[in-house]
Amino acid sequence: xxxxxxxxxxxxxxxxxxxxxxxxxxxxxxxxxxxxxxxxxxxxxxxxxxxxxxxxxxxxxxxxxxxxxxxxxxxxxxxxxxxxxxxxxxxxxxxxxxxxxxxxxxxxxxxxxxxxxxxxxxxxxxxxxxxxxxxxxxxxxxxxxxxxxxxxxxxxxxxxxxxxxxxxxxxxxxxxxxxxxxxxxxxxxxxxxxxxxxxxxxxxxxxxxxxxxxxxxxxxxxxxxxxxxxxxxxxxxxxxxxxxxxxxxxxxxxxxxxx
Amino acid sequence: xxxxxxxxxxxxxxxxxxxxxxxxxxxxxxxxxxxxxxxxxxxxxxxxxxxxxxxxxxxxxxxxxxxxxxxxxxxxxxxxxxxxxxxxxxxxxxxxxxxxxxxxxxxxxxxxxxxxxxxxxxxxxxxxxxxxxxxxxxxxxxxxxxxxxx
Numbered sequence: 001x002x003x004x005x006x007x008x009x010x011x012x013x014x015x016x017x018x019x020x021x022x023x024x025x026x027x028x029x030x031x032x033x034x035x036x037x038x039x040x041x042x043x044x045x046x047x048x049x050x051x052x053x054x055x056x057x058x059x060x061x062x063x064x065x066x067x068x069x070x071x072x073x074x075x076x077x078x079x080x081x082x083x084x085x086x087x088x089x090x091x092x093x094x095x096x097x098x099x100x101x102x103x104x105x106x107x108x109x110x111x112x113x114x115x116x117x118x119x120x121x122x123x124x125x126x127x128x129x130x131x132x133x134x135x136x137x138x139x140x141x142x143x144x145x146x147x148x149x150x151x152x153x154x155x156x157x158x159x160x161x162x163x164x165x166x167x168x169x170x171x172x173x174x175x176x177x178x179x180x181x182x183x184x185x186x187x188x189x190x191x192x193x194x195x196x197x198x199x200x201x202x203x204x205x206x207x208x209x210x211x212x213x214x215x216x217x218x219x220x221x222x223x224x225x226x227x228x229x230x231x232x233x234x235x236x237x238x239x240x241x242x243x244x245x246x247x248x249x250x251x252x253x254x255x256x257x258x259x
Numbered sequence: 260x261x262x263x264x265x266x267x268x269x270x271x272x273x274x275x276x277x278x279x280x281x282x283x284x285x286x287x288x289x290x291x292x293x294x295x296x297x298x299x300x301x302x303x304x305x306x307x308x309x310x311x312x313x314x315x316x317x318x319x320x321x322x323x324x325x326x327x328x329x330x331x332x333x334x335x336x337x338x339x340x341x342x343x344x345x346x347x348x349x350x351x352x353x354x355x356x357x358x359x360x361x362x363x364x365x366x367x368x369x370x371x372x373x374x375x376x377x378x379x380x381x382x383x384x385x386x387x388x389x390x391x392x393x394x395x396x397x398x399x400x401x402x403x404x405x406x407x408x409x
Contacts, residue, residue: 001398008391015384020296023377028299141373148367 029062064137153185192246206233282329338396345389
């Protein structure tokens, strides 16, 4: 019986040495894994989508391969509801290998506004959940996660129409000039058009106009819109109904009373 | 007769001294190995509060059980201490690793390490060690019974 016991002892010792050596070298090699997060880029496309791209370079100088390298980001609104989620997976990063991946997260501006139109007019805070996970030596899963907030700049912050100014155009019509002002707090340029319809106090439409918008990111905008209204229908008070059509979103009608 | 007793006592003392020296040497070697391996884990310990204390406590208890087991070698108690050592390894690993999912928070970052695979293998090896100690105890008792009969 002594020989089998001795064999068990030798086998146990061998496996213990192997396990401890493997574990320690696996943990030790983590310090030789470097992550480099590049400059985040924001871009928009004609489908009304805003894409957030983050280049990530992983340099594996450890003793082992890294398996299932994953980056997950999720954006939540102020009420904690998920707006968008992005996920990037690199199945295998071999040792002594550098890998660069682009982590993309695409938000549809239309979807965002469907949730809450306040994103157009009021600055807000978006909650971001970010997690980076990997399998050290392809067998030890490790995940680091964090939550942080990111400011959301409203593209039509403090949007206001000034008092309409009436100038006689001909015997039957006025030329109306309405000042427009807002601040584009968003990270993207606001390029598109704005339509305005003027209603009198009896809710009859008396005129409509359109102007192009070109508001650069993080800058104030002021302009005006001209259109013609019938002298007969004009009343001291009424309302404007404003619609926006931009490359990122269509919104309207925003009702703004005048008079 | 008195001379014979004196000789036996001397032999017992010498035996015990030899066991003590052997146990001390093993403990020193074990501790040196620990210090060597710790140098690899030291960078990680900066991010894991309590890791050094956790491992040190384990090493200390293990060394004590090892020394006591060695001092009791040649008796049935050696195997008791070996069983205790194997159970301690299994228990300590399970308790200190929290079932294999090891989580901590560093500033605003939550770190989660899934050591279930490591824990499973370590537990199996611990059980193998336990089985070995039990077999040794059985073997010791059977040999003692055999020699007693002869």
